[in-house]
Amino acid sequence: MLTLEGLEIRQDAFVLRADLSLQAGALVAVIGPSGAGKSTLLNVIAGFFAPAQGRVLWQGQDITTLPPAKRPVSMLFQDNNLFPHLTVTKNVGLGIRPDLRLTQEDELRVSDALRRVGLDGYGSRKPGALSGGQQGRVALARVLVQRRPLILLDEPFAALGPALKAEMLDLVADLARETGATVLMVSHDPSDARRIAPLTVLVAEGTALQPQPTGALLDDPPPSLAAYLGN
Amino acid sequence: MAARPVPLARHTAGHWAGWAVATLLVVFVVLPLLAVFWRASGASLPGPADWAAVRFTVLQAVLSAVFSVILAIPVARALARRQFRGRSVLITLMGAPFILPVIVAVLGLLAVFGRSGIFNQALAWIGLPPIQIYGLHGVVLAHVFFNLPLATRILLQGWQSIPAERFRLAASLGCRPRDVFSLLEWPMLRATLPGAIVLIFAICLSSFAVALTLGGGPRATTVELAIYQAFRLDFDLGRAAVLSVLQMGIVLMAAGLALRLSLLDGFGRGMDRIARRWEAEQWPLRILDGFFLLMAALFLLLPLGAVIWRGLSGLDALPVQVWRAASVSLVMALSSTVLTVVMALALAHLALQRRGIEALGLLGIAASPLVIGTGLFLLINPFGDPAHWAFAVTVLVNAMAALPFALRVVAPALRDIERDFGPLADSLGMTGLARLRGLTLPRLRRPLGFSAGLAAALSMGDLGVIALFADPDRATLPLQILRLMGAYRMDAAAGAGLVLLVFSLLLFWLFDRGGRQDADA
Numbered sequence: 001m002l003t004l005e006g007l008e009i010r011q012d013a014f015v016l017r018a019d020l021s022l023q024a025g026a027l028v029a030v031i032g033p034s035g036a037g038k039s040t041l042l043n044v045i046a047g048f049f050a051p052a053q054g055r056v057l058w059q060g061q062d063i064t065t066l067p068p069a070k071r072p073v074s075m076l077f078q079d080n081n082l083f084p085h086l087t088v089t090k091n092v093g094l095g096i097r098p099d100l101r102l103t104q105e106d107e108l109r110v111s112d113a114l115r116r117v118g119l120d121g122y123g124s125r126k127p128g129a130l131s132g133g134q135q136g137r138v139a140l141a142r143v144l145v146q147r148r149p150l151i152l153l154d155e156p157f158a159a160l161g162p163a164l165k166a167e168m169l170d171l172v173a174d175l176a177r178e179t180g181a182t183v184l185m186v187s188h189d190p191s192d193a194r195r196i197a198p199l200t201v202l203v204a205e206g207t208a209l210q211p212q213p214t215g216a217l218l219d220d221p222p223p224s225l226a227a228y229l230g231n
Numbered sequence: 232m233a234a235r236p237v238p239l240a241r242h243t244a245g246h247w248a249g250w251a252v253a254t255l256l257v258v259f260v261v262l263p264l265l266a267v268f269w270r271a272s273g274a275s276l277p278g279p280a281d282w283a284a285v286r287f288t289v290l291q292a293v294l295s296a297v298f299s300v301i302l303a304i305p306v307a308r309a310l311a312r313r314q315f316r317g318r319s320v321l322i323t324l325m326g327a328p329f330i331l332p333v334i335v336a337v338l339g340l341l342a343v344f345g346r347s348g349i350f351n352q353a354l355a356w357i358g359l360p361p362i363q364i365y366g367l368h369g370v371v372l373a374h375v376f377f378n379l380p381l382a383t384r385i386l387l388q389g390w391q392s393i394p395a396e397r398f399r400l401a402a403s404l405g406c407r408p409r410d411v412f413s414l415l416e417w418p419m420l421r422a423t424l425p426g427a428i429v430l431i432f433a434i435c436l437s438s439f440a441v442a443l444t445l446g447g448g449p450r451a452t453t454v455e456l457a458i459y460q461a462f463r464l465d466f467d468l469g470r471a472a473v474l475s476v477l478q479m480g481i482v483l484m485a486a487g488l489a490l491r492l493s494l495l496d497g498f499g500r501g502m503d504r505i506a507r508r509w510e511a512e513q514w515p516l517r518i519l520d521g522f523f524l525l526m527a528a529l530f531l532l533l534p535l536g537a538v539i540w541r542g543l544s545g546l547d548a549l550p551v552q553v554w555r556a557a558s559v560s561l562v563m564a565l566s567s568t569v570l571t572v573v574m575a576l577a578l579a580h581l582a583l584q585r586r587g588i589e590a591l592g593l594l595g596i597a598a599s600p601l602v603i604g605t606g607l608f609l610l611i612n613p614f615g616d617p618a619h620w621a622f623a624v625t626v627l628v629n630a631m632a633a634l635p636f637a638l639r640v641v642a643p644a645l646r647d648i649e650r651d652f653g654p655l656a657d658s659l660g661m662t663g664l665a666r667l668r669g670l671t672l673p674r675l676r677r678p679l680g681f682s683a684g685l686a687a688a689l690s691m692g693d694l695g696v697i698a699l700f701a702d703p704d705r706a707t708l709p710l711q712i713l714r715l716m717g718a719y720r721m722d723a724a725a726g727a728g729l730v731l732l733v734f735s736l737l738l739f740w741l742f743d744r745g746g747r748q749d750a751d752a
Binding site: 046048067070073077080083086098 | 651652654655656657658659660661662664665666668669670673674
């Protein structure tokens with residue numbers, strides 16, 4: 001279970017409070033107006049930004065002060081999820097060993113992961129030679145080999161077209177089901193949330209609310225969300 | 232989206248290297264300066280000859296800066312508004328004097344403008360008296376040769392900072408060339424010229440090798456040259472120290488002036504963009520631009536061509552010392568290249584968190600090589616023969632001289648890398664060596680290659696501090712050329728000059744090329 005306990009995030013005049021918990025294995029969307037602090041919330045959980053107050057707990061353990069790599073977290077950013085100078089195999093291999101000293105067994109795990117995301121045989125290419133969707137798949141393959149129980153997605157597929165994005169989200173949902181990982185996914189598109197996330201955390205007016213069923217929330221949105229959705 | 236989050240604690244390990252280099256730099260600048268002050272305080276006050284050197288230093292620097300920049304205006308304008316074959320070659324050529332050894336350029340200028348040079352032959356042919364290259368105008372001529380290209384590149388950047396749409400608007404309003412000048416070009420020039428002039432003024436203040444070869448005598452001696460003469464001719468360390476203090480004062484004044492005017496980046500990117508200039512599409516202006524470009528190209532290419540031409544015939548007259556000197560220079564250049572790159576990497580990492588560190592890199596320039604050299608000489612002299620330290624001192628001083636340029640390309644590149652890929656590397660736990668090998672070095676390849684090329688070429692052609700510490704048995708190639716010139720063995724000097732030219736350009740090309748290869752976008 002991921003617990004945000006009395007969390008208060010401050011950045012100049014900006015304040016965001018969060019007091020909520022997610023069941024392990026849940027697939028949760030994070031929705032809210034631009035500038036509400038969705039990305040910032042993920043960055044605090046991932047360890048890139050320190051909260052002013054409160055704690056981040058994973059399975060009851062305090063991880064608030066751990067460096068990013070020591071947390072049980074895999075994160076995909078909006079962009080720059082791959083190193084352009086490294087091959088696909090090495091990019092995925094970084095999820096196993098950050099110094100890239102891969103054993104034969106490690107390489108096998110990498111090619112298994114690539115096969116799982118549908119990129120069998122692409123290992124020796126560099127990201128520049130791949131399409132946007134394929135690049136997303138490589139990043140997901142790395143998330144697979146990292147075997148971290150908590151996956152944070154900060155709109156990594158926002159630049160893809162609608163069909164491709166839907167395909168990637170389905171892949172994320174499949175992978176999460178297989179591995180039992182908890183997924184927290186920022187999105188500005190409500191249809192993303194409806195598609196794969198049964199629960200949604202609404203971030204608006206300085207607060208991140210306890211997760212609620214996605215369908216009900218979107219069908220009958222509170223005023224702050226309604227204004228953002230435009231209905 | 233919320234503002235960019237600040238990292239909790241971005242890999243603070245490895246900072247000891249940056250601090251170590253920073254400390255080393257400060258120590259190696261401050262200690263020699265202290266030594267200089269200490270020695271100078273016991274010496275007599277500056278005499279009339281010293282003040283004459285100060286006056287000449289400032290005068291030649293002012294003239295060099297003004298001529299370089301004024302002549303650069305029509306050349307930069309022509310480059311900014313004309314598309315022609317060889318344009319990019321010409322722009323690349325404008326960068327070449329930066330890595331061209333001073334002594335080679337001097338050989339070339341002598342071949343063109345010297346007593347029996349091409350220029351004087353042409354003058355004699357039309358019945359005019361010959362010109363004299365030694366003295367003030369020779370020094371200024373050489374400085375213009377080196378700095379006209381720099382000024383042109385700075386001004387060209389200025390021209391390209393004017394949005395193409397403005398020229399379109401001017402054309403639609405029916406502006407004539409004169410109107411475009413006063414509406415668009417003059418405001419840009421007014422903002423750009425002072426910075427360019429001060430930059431070149433500051434560069435010329437520390438002129439040593441040019442003054443050594445083309446100046447000299449009581450009427451054409453720079454302070455740097457006077458320091459050298461106090462050393463080598465009179466072995467008057469007290470006077471060298473007093474002159475060093477004077478030189479520091481001059482340089483600090485120029486630095487203060489330069490800081491007031493925000494200086495432009497001389498390196499420049501994206502010079503291929505040409506704004507269409509409707510008002511300039513007429514034959515008289517085309518011919519005028521062509522004339523200026525041709526003159527600039529001739530001015531830069533003729534001396535180089537002359538070095539190659541005369542060098543080729545001098546190659547078989549090369550004494551064996553030249554090859555020995557070449558190998559000494561090569562080892563020195565490679566050593567100071569390694570040192571420069573390591574220092575730049577360490578300081579760039581430190582500069583990620585402390586921006587001010589980048590200014591530290593300027594120390595090597597602010598304190599001129601001969602002043603530092605004097606100080607180091609004073610420090611070493613009581614304990615041993617400074618000539619034994621020539622190698623280490625030269626490598627260090629050369630590395631310090633190349634450092635600001637290296638830092639200026641490496642530090643911003645590293646900042647970009649950390650901005651784009653730092654979070655990913657953090658989340659994957661790439662720290663220390665793993666981060667250096669997996670992220671930093673591969674992505675810094677290009678700027679590191681370029682920096683290494685600069686450092687190698689600069690060090691290869693350096694004729695500064697080595698002249699103070701010269702060890703008769705282990706001369707560098709530039710020093711060897713100087714000796715051949717002093718012995719009036721001009722053929723051999725030209726041959727050695729060609730060797731030096733080839734080595735310098737080749738080193739730059741190899742390193743720069745190595746950085747470009749297989750570099751992924």
